[in-house]
Amino acid sequence: MSQITSLPQRQPDLSARSHGLARTAQLSVVVPTFKESGNVAVLLDRLDGALDGIDWEVIFVDDDSPDGTSEKVKELAAEDRRVRCLRRVARRGLAGACIEGILSSSAPYVAVMDADLQHDENLLPRMLSVLKGGDADLVVGSRYIDGGSAHSFSKGRGLMSRAAGSLARLWTHVELSDPMSGFFMMRRDRFDPIARSLSTQGFKILLDIVLSAKGSLRIVEQPYVFGSRTYGESKLDAQVGLDFLGLLLTKLTGGPVTPRFLSYALVGTIGLGVHLAVLRLGLIAFGLIFAEAQALATVIAMTGNFLLNNSLTFRDKRLTGLAFIRGLIGFYLVSAVGALTNVGVASWLFYYQPVWWLAGLAGALMGVVWNYAMSSPLVWRTK
């Protein structure tokens, strides 16, 4: 028979806490990185200089950069306990990186800034004192108010940045001079409640925060001069631009039309074009009978859609290797059921309302909604 002895109860040791050893930093600086190995040490040095007298930490959130950024950060962390590295694998996205970095912090104040030294770290102490003053929840570094500038931008890039800002103001009534800024500081207790509503794609984290807070944030802007990048290159591309328009549409339509869905629908439209082109080619050039040509067009369009969705729509969940093959087969199955749904709905509608284009459109819409709703979680394993 085994004997049960009761172990002496261990009293929690509160002394560390009361002596301040377990105390969290006042300010977490969250720095998203992708291929910034040449910048992180310089940035740390600059933060050290600028934040003198402030209790701070820096959290580098690296998306598994192939240039060894996270290894570099861990070397720095080995020497300096204020440095943390959050290495994310199989994921990409500036906004998502910022969100996870902020969520990993317990500090009452969190800042987000770029790693490439384009954001002026000397603004951080001022931002912090504005927040501590208690009259603001969010302080935004702006390139477009008096005292700020973005003269390092090329003409085209400057124009685009301003146009995006104007569009955002026009469509969403957000009163920010620089809604595309990636440089801001906020109270963490204001961030936590809206974390779930934020999109992890693209670059527009600030705009998303402000819109998701639905006017509840007291915002102050501070000017700064946008520096030029010396090491590495910008990751902002056309996809980021599309994604930004998508966010505006999502907010305008109040939810269901997400950037991902728009991208999926766009790919579907391209797929339709491919389908018709192959169908015609099969009939005319190769002299196939209709059923053969239609089958060929279907397979080619489905495969094309899968490839495009895998590299654009779900680029943050991109499938490779064996998962790619499994995903492709899954996509064929989902699309086949989608096609049946499409035909079913269209025929049913046509029976009651014999307007061919209306029935056709409704069927196609049902098909794309079905395909999207099923392939997102099943093929690309989104949550």
Ligand code: GDD
């Ligand atoms: N973790 C992670 N994942 N970090 C990323 C990713 C990503 O997918 N893409 C970019 N970053 C990091 C970069 O390493 C850099 O530290 C920061 O995010 C900004 O990226 P850049 O590629 O330097 O952007 P930019 O300078 O062209 O864009 C600037 O203007 C935008 C719009 O006006 C930045 O200030 C952006 O923050 C701003 O939104």
Ligand code: MN
């Ligand atoms: Mn940059």
